[in-house]
Amino acid sequence: MAGDRLLATVLRAYQNAPNPTETDKIFGTTTSLLTSLNNPLNLSLLTSHFLTARAIWQSPDGLRTCLRIISIYNTASIHVRKNELENATLLPGRPPVGSGVHSEDWARAIAKGTDDRSSRWQHVLVLTGILMGMEGDDRRSLSRSLRSTLEQAVVTAANLALQESVRTGPLERGAVILALTFAFPLLHESAKQILxxxxxxxxxxxxxxxxxxxxxxxxxxxxxxxxxxxxxxxxxxxxxxxxxxxxxxxxxxxxxxxxxxxxxxxxxxxxxxxxxxxxxxxxxxxxxxxxxxxxxxxxxxxxxxxxxxxxxxxxxxxxxxxxxxxxxxxxxxxxxxxxxxxxxxxxxxxxLRNDAIAATTAARTLHILRNLSFISTRQGASSFQVYTFTYLTSLDIITRYPDACVSFLRDTQPPSPQASNVVPPPVIQALALFYLNIAEHLPLSLPTRACEDLIVTPATAYLAPSTSWLASPANTPPSSLTLELFEAAHSAILSSLSCPQHSTLAASLIPFYVDALLSSFPSRISPRQFRLAFRTVMQISSPPFPLSASHPDLAEALLETLRFRAVEGASTDPLPPSEQAAASSEDPASEQSALVLALVDALPHVPLHAVEEWLTRAAETMNAIEDPRLRDGVRRRFWDVLVNGEMDVERAAIGVAWWGTAGGREMVLHGYPRPEERNGGGEFLMSGALAPGQEREGSRL
Structure with a gap:
């Protein structure tokens, strides 16, 4: 009788005006009754009145109230199942724990309480709570048929609630979505397909x-x-x-x-x-x-x-x-x-994949990611698989449509960093970084004029010495994106240079780019990045790229510029240790040794007629390094280039001959000068022969 009186009391309380203090008591009492009432009819009655209670639904606290409904039935379900398991082990004659109602009977009684007096979206809350409490966390409280029925009831109620657009507002639709976020992992695939x-x-x-x-x-x-x-x-x-x-x-x-x-x-x-x-x-x-x-x-x-x-x-x-x-x-x-x-x-x-829609969808996706770049560029926030897939797939799609590429770049082109000496705010820097990273992937899809205007010009602005804010003033820490912007600009230019259809653009751009590269090293670019960039430029300047035919002397001119810097102007002091340098090279490096390494890296791309000459010059430049540790690192790289297959067949044959008969072995391993300098003339002599001017005047025997 105590339970019946409490039920009558709470049913009267449901009809009272909303009162935050009383509402908490009502929720607590309802939870208690759900686990203690032993008559299934009373359980149905309680649920039916609970879902129409004026004290709760006249002024609900948004989705918090909906969450509490789910929580109440989830908690009650867990207790009912727990009591059922305990009762199964009780000795004969002992009173049952809780109401004594079995889990399946209890679930059916509650489901009957979701009747026409209440709304479908409220039914979703109750049914979700039951499903979570009975079957969540690997609990198996219901038979397979009843669980399937309950899952379908959740889905059907959700569909009907969303169809009732006249009776449901944002809060009610939000309640359905909230319930489904909890129920969805518990639904069988067949039930999900009904949604x-x-x-x-x-x-x-x-x-x-x-x-x-x-x-x-x-x-x-x-x-x-x-x-x-x-x-x-x-x-x-x-x-x-x-x-x-x-x-x-x-x-x-x-x-x-x-x-x-x-x-x-x-x-x-x-x-x-x-x-x-x-x-x-x-x-x-x-x-x-x-x-x-x-x-x-x-x-x-x-x-x-x-x-x-x-x-x-x-x-x-x-x-x-x-x-x-x-x-x-x-x-x-x-x-x-x-x-x-x-x-x-x-x-x-x-x-969605037809040409009229695909380009728009990809561009719209990239715009969304661009709008979020102020978040994604912060401390590697974009380094998760979902973001990477979305970004790269959208790029793959948009590159099939040149007009869409041009349109996207025009719509998102950042202001030139040379327009002001004031450091742009982080948001603008993030947008510029996103632009440059996108631009790196698009040169193949653009005509040369568009590539120059939309990629090369914006990127070179970040490499020019006049972009003073990129070189942070004394006592001022650089922006967190300074290095990334600089690297992205390099990547965008190298990507443009690497496209054969832009060879006319490359001819005028390479000298400026190499000058910017040399002026940026080692203060703004690491040895690894410098070597990679210079090697790429050398590859572009050599056959089979079209630029090598129109400018056959460009590759050697670049090599001579690099060699002159290594011999005449480079510092021999070891570079200060930094996280980036440590991550990019196993050996210590100086400015000079890094330049020589770049020269050695470029040997596989030297024009065929000049391979032997530049093998010799590279060896001489290597021997000019005074520090034995740094010189040994370059020597290992030199040997690696000769033997690891980086050179093609013709260049490798020249390298073998140079190593064996042209003095290459002695120059690389022992630091000897050129044979003609070592012998005092330009002709090769047999081992042990006398050089000119050293003949014996006569026998003393």
Whole structure:
């Protein structure tokens, strides 16, 4: 009787006006009754009235209330199953633990309580709670048939709720999506296939970006009102903007962005109408564009990673700052996971992969990633498989369409860094880095004029000495992206030079590029990068590239420039150890030895008629290195080039002859001068022969 009186009391409490204090008691009492009532009819009655209770649903606390409904039935299910297992081991005559209702009877009774008096979206919450409690965490509380029935009930209720667009608003659709994020991993594949992707995908995007999700990025704008500028920027942890971010982070959907993005990926594949997928893609593009715009106008966006500790107060560094960036990374992962599914579908769907749609989809994806570049460029945030697949696949698609490549580069071209000596804010640098990284992949798809205007010109601006902000002033730490920008500019130019159809462009560009390369080493480029860049330029200048036919002397001119720098102007002091240098070379290096190594690396690309001459010059330049350790490293590389197959057959034959009969062995291994210098003339002599002028005057015997 005590249970019946408590049931009557809680049913009356359901009809009271909303009261936060009483609401918590109602939830607690309901949970207790769900595990203690022993009459299935009362369980159905309790659930039916619970889903229509004025005290709860007249003013719900957003999706938090929906999450509590799921939690109540999840908790009750776990206890019912636990009590059932304990009762199975009780000795005869002992009173049962809990209500004594079996799990299957209890689940059926609760399901009957989801009747026509309540809405379909509320049914999804209850049924999800039952499924989680009975079958979650590898619990097997229900028979196979009942579990299958329960799974289909969840899916059917979700579809019907999403179809009732007149009766359901954003909150109700968000509740369905929230429930499915919990139920989806427990659904069998056959049940998942019943989900209506055409209804599910728009609801997911709405929930992800809406007020119960990421709030369309509106949490950024209030930050400007709470930031106190100065030599040390202050942002009080108890300010309204921080409270809003913390409240957003605590919302159920924001806490479940991972499961939500996986559900979104499924919905993309499940949607029968490809236009629904394109609409979701467009919505994500609009969201990321708004996010980028709002962050650009936020004063905190001007703080570079390298100066955070000096520019921000300790309270900010330990409080809202990491919370904000954690939220940004969560946005990046969720958006990347969703558009990855869209890109993947565009490879298979006949509608999305046709020429009229594929280029637009790829460009739109790259625009989305560009809008998020201020996040992805921060401390390697983009180094996860989903992002990499989405980025590279979109590049592969767009390179098939030259007009789309030109259009994308024109739309995203960053301002020239030479326009101002002021260091651009990190957001602009991130956009420029993304542009250069994209440009590296597109020269083959562009006409020469477009390649020059959209790739070479922007990239050379980051290599020119006049770009003063790239060379950070004294006592000023370089930007966190300075090195990456410089390397990306080099890669973009080398990519353009490597395209045979741009040989006319290469002829005028190579001298400038090599000059920029030499002026940048070793202060702004590592030995490994310098050697790779110079070797690439040498390869472009040699057969079979067209440039070697129109400018046959260019390759030797480049080699002579490098040799002269190594002999006359290079420092012989070991380069200071750095993380990059240590990672790129096993041997210590000086500026001189690195230049000589670059000269040796270029030997496989020397014009055929000059191979023997440059083998000799390279050996002489190597012997000019005074430090034995550095010289030994170059000697090992020299031998490696000769024997490891880097040279083609003809050059290898010349190398063998040079090594055996032209004095190459003695020059490389023992540091001897040229044979003609060693013998005092230009002719070769047999071993032991007397050089001219050294004949014996006569026998003394």
């Amino acid at each position: 209506d992707g055409n209804l599910l995908l728009p609801a997911i995007v709405e929930a992800m970006l809406g007020e119960e999700g990421l709030q369309h990025g509106d949490f950024i704008s209030p930050i400007a009102n709470d930031v106190v500028p100065g030599s040390i920027i202050k942002w009080q942890p108890d300010s309204p903007s921080v409270a809003r971010i913390q409240k957003l982070e605590s919302r159920p959907l924001a806490q479940n962005m991972g499961p939500l993005s996986r559900l979104a990926s499924f919905a993309v594949q499940q949607a029968m109408d490809p236009n629904i997928v394109l609409q979701a893609h467009e919505a994500l593009l609009g969201f990321t564009a708004a996010l980028l715009n709002k962050w650009t106008h936020c004063p905190l966006s001007a703080i570079d990673l390298t100066v955070e500790s000096a520019a921000l107060s300790p309270e900010v560094l330990l409080g809202p700052w990491p919370v904000l960036w954690q939220l940004f990374k969560k946005i990046l992962y969720a958006v990347a996971a969703t558009i990855q599914a869209i890109v993947g579908r565009s490879l298979l769907d006949p509608y």
